[in-house]
Amino acid sequence: MGYRFDSANKSKNSSLAYLLLPSQLMIDNSRVSEPRKLNITTSLSSNKSFFGWFYNLILNRKHLIALISCELVSILGIAIGTKFFINQSLATQLTEQTKSELAVNDVDYHASFNKLKSQIELPLESRAILDEAVAANTAQIVTKHAVLGNKTYIMPHQALTNKIIGYVGKSDRYKVVEKRQSLAILVQRTPDKSINNVLTQSWLLQIVLVLLAFLLIAIWTFILRRSIIKPVSHLQQATEKFAAGDRNVRVQVFANDEIGKLAVSFNKMADSITKEFRRQENDAKLIEKLNQITIRLREVLSSEKIIKTAVSDIRDALQSDRVLFYSLDDHWQGKIIAKSVDYSWLSDSEENLSNPYFGEEYSDELAIGTVKTVHDIYDNNFSHSYLHQLESQAVKAYLLTPVFINRKLYGLLVIHQCSHERYWRDIEIYLFKQIAVQIGYALEQAELTQQIEQGRQTAKTSSWEEQQHQQALQNQVLELLDDVEGVVRGDLTVRADVNEGEIGTVADFFNSIVESLRDIIIKVKVSIVQLDEAIGSNETKVCYLTQQALAQTNEISRILDAVEQMTIAMQAVASSTQQAAQVANTVANTATKTGKAMDTTVENILTLREIVGKTAKKIKHLGQSTQEISRVIALINEISMQSNLLAINAGIEAERMGEESQGFVVVVEEVSELAARSAQATKEVAEIVENIQQETNEVVEAMQEGITQVTQGTQIVEDVKHDLSLILDISQQIDTLVQSISTATIYGVQTSQTVSELMKQVATNSQSTSESSMQVSKSLQKTVKISQQLQETLVGLKVN
Template sequence: TQHIRASLKTGDILNTSVKEVRRILECDRVVVYSMNSDNHGMIVAESVAPGWTRAKGKVINDPCFESRYLDKYRNGRVRAWGNIYEAGMTKCYIEQLEQLEVKANLVTPIINEGKLFGLLVAHQCSDFRQWQHPEIRWVTQIATQVGFALDNAKLLEQLQEANQKSDRVSDQQHEQTEALKHQVVEILSDKVDAYQTLSQEAMRQSETTINVLHQIQKVADSFSGIALNVQQVKFQEQQNDLAVQGTQESLDRAVNSISNIQHTVQNVAVGFDKISHSSQKLAEAVNTIKDLSKQLVQQSMSITRSINRSQIEESSQNSIIDLSDTLFSLMQQLFEATAKVEPLFANIKAEVREKTIALDSGTQQLISGIGEFQTVRQKLERVVALNHKMNTLIENIAKSVENQTQSSAFAKDSVQEVASIAERISAQSMTITQSFNQLVVLVQKL
């Protein structure tokens, strides 16, 4: 037991165990049959006398053993067979033992951590053997001590592994701490420069944002001025609309008046034509009267000569002569008056013709003026249409300016907020930079 417990490793414990058990029992072979996870076993330790088959490393896949004996050994069963052929073993189990030249065996379980670690088995190969009760008890005690030694060895191995792991972890932590220290110093040094750069960039960004804010304010002021000018233009356009509307109405009245004048002039021209025609007829009538007067004068003279030659009473003759003289005088006056009237009618006719020509020329000029008025009126209508389009365009410009003014106001507010954030970022960057400088110093001290 002291030899077994003096060993500190599982392999040494098992090898010492089989060696000492075979020495005390003076048997041909002692093995440790270890169970694996699938309940199949392998011989992991062996002490064998010269001349017998070596079994170490042999894998035993015995379904008969598993089905009939495994649970019993877990419960601490110890079996001793002096003759394997008379023990009632299964054929497959006997065949496994015959491969190792076994004729008698003693089997005790090794319990480790409350579980079946394996079997401590003594083989007698030279002949059959009746195992004695002290031998069986002693082997059982040895198996128990092996289990305890395995527990201690496992604990010791775990402790050593833990110590080694702890040492490795400590070394790794020390190395990591040193590396981390250098990394932290390098990173902090880099970050200090980065944060200083960030702080400077933040300050420049703040200044740039403020400049942008001023530019936006100027743009907003410009839009306000444009909006005011647009309002003035709209007012002026309204005044122009009223003026154009008044001019258009005046032009319509002028055109209507000229049209009335044209009709009047046409009527006057017709009247002049009628007067000219009447004057012509009157002149013809005057000429007829003149001719008749001339004929009457001639007839009167003939009558006077006839009277002078005829034999009429002197009183009657005198009366007729007086009447003839009077008639002649009247006819003479009528002829003279007719002669005076004829130039007047000629002058009237000439003046009527001249006035008619002048009236025709004025009528033509008036007609030409009406055409020019119509052209001006059409141009004025086009101006009115263009003015309406201009009003629509100005309305659209006014709406766009209003939208741009609102957008400028929103952009101004947004940029003001961004400027405020940039100022806070700049201040925080300066604070972080100072903190990093202090942290670098502290890490270097650590």
């Protein structure tokens, strides 16, 4: 194998040209390896736990990882890309340069190939270069780095082959017709020390840039952490503390950027929420105080205590300087009946007010549930006198509302703020209005309770008095009936007890009638005894006269004297008979008067019955009034049930709204509890009213029993009247008998006169005397019979 050294180019580029003779060039294709293929595979981790871990990181760590990753990717990408681009550029430039040099050498080689006069054999450092040149395509330049000694060279090389050039077909241009075996290999060797120096400086520069980039990243990371992450972390911690209930936590404003503005907004929001929360707490406390005031007002049943309790509790609840309650009459003249004043604002000027707040002028505005609100007395168009009146009491602001009882204006409730002007909040106005309404309800309840108690006491007293009066009347009537039964039995010694009232009057009349009957009976008995004696005596004499009439002519004078004595006796009997007739007439008149008195008694009893009936009607009306009270209680119970239902609906709505309505839930629970207490109070009042109705029904039943007993007493008096009618009939019969006796006595007197005349004519006509004597005897027998009948009638009468 021979070599040719090109000394002309040695000093310039140290190139070597290796000539390979055809006979000596042996190519072993089996030793030529296949080109290496770069198989780049990229695997993407699909571990979901990494994403889960990343997603669960806090914001500052996410931001830090993302920032570092982005910066590192950017810096490393720029560095590696720049490095790769520079290396590729330099390598390409150097390769092109060596190829150019090799092409120049190729030209020089062909020009001076035949002029070589000497051959220099140089050692071939690497047989692999020749193998790669032969294995490459024909005329293709192959570039490769090779280490010769302690230096690295860039060695492009190209195989030279024999070419046959000629025409192909009908073409008029030369083309390569055939390529033969390689004849030689051209090798250009260029050291890469300068390139390595450039690359080393590039690496040093890139390392410095990377270190500066890392330093800059660290600085910016610290700055961003201090300016963004740390304020955000503080804001997040403050938000958590605030959500946990710490209302005093606030965020320090670090800068005026978005986070600083967010911190300012958070502080403002916290202040607003804290203020609203405290306002809600105060409102809840006010509502709780309203409930307590309402409960205390309902527990008190005295109007004076209700008003005093209300004004004191209102001043404590609203923290005002003065609370007054004016009572108004029909002429709008007022009087302070209760007040609660701070000791520093005590004043006697309000005591002299007779027309407070000119209520009559604003009567149209004083409706139920209205509140006159004055935040500053000088901001309203008040009259000079009204303003002077307020200034005299040091009033700066006030609230005024009317209090009604049964829809009638009862008074004015006023709150004074004397220390300064005051803007009255809606919750305070609402509380003030509700307390005024509750005062009206409490006063109505107290008044109704007093009326119920008075009605109960009146009904109880009236019922007791009626029972006592009825019992006394019943006892008096029974006693009078016992006395009347005694008279009916013939006991004229009975005397009725004379008491006050109608029964006493009847008893007095009864005693007078019985006394008159007793006197008449005594006189009749005496007259009957005298009549019996006279008849007995005259009967003996008449019998003697009849038997001895014909034989005792000589004794006519003595008989005439006896007849004259009999005539005198008969006249006495006639006089007694007339007196008995007068007594019988008196008895009849007395019985008639007694009948009239009994009629009066019946009328009085009927009047008493009517009075008892009216009393029963009044008690029934009282029962109806208690039923009206029951209806009102039912209405109150219905209102309580509706309040409870509204409280349940409000509680459901509050639960739907979530945690932001916890204060409202407390209010709803208090309202529900208030509704339950109202229902319990209504139930107790309903029980009281039910007891009153029951007692009223018992009183009505007792009055009905009294009416029944009065009716029975009326019937008894009717029976007494009937018995007196019987007595009147008996008296009339006695009068008839006495009249008969009187007639018989008169007839006896006439007979005695006739006998006297006949006795004078006895001498001439004995027969006539005997007949007259027989007639007298018969008349005396009749008189005896009548006397016996009268005596039998009077036997049953007890006069002693």
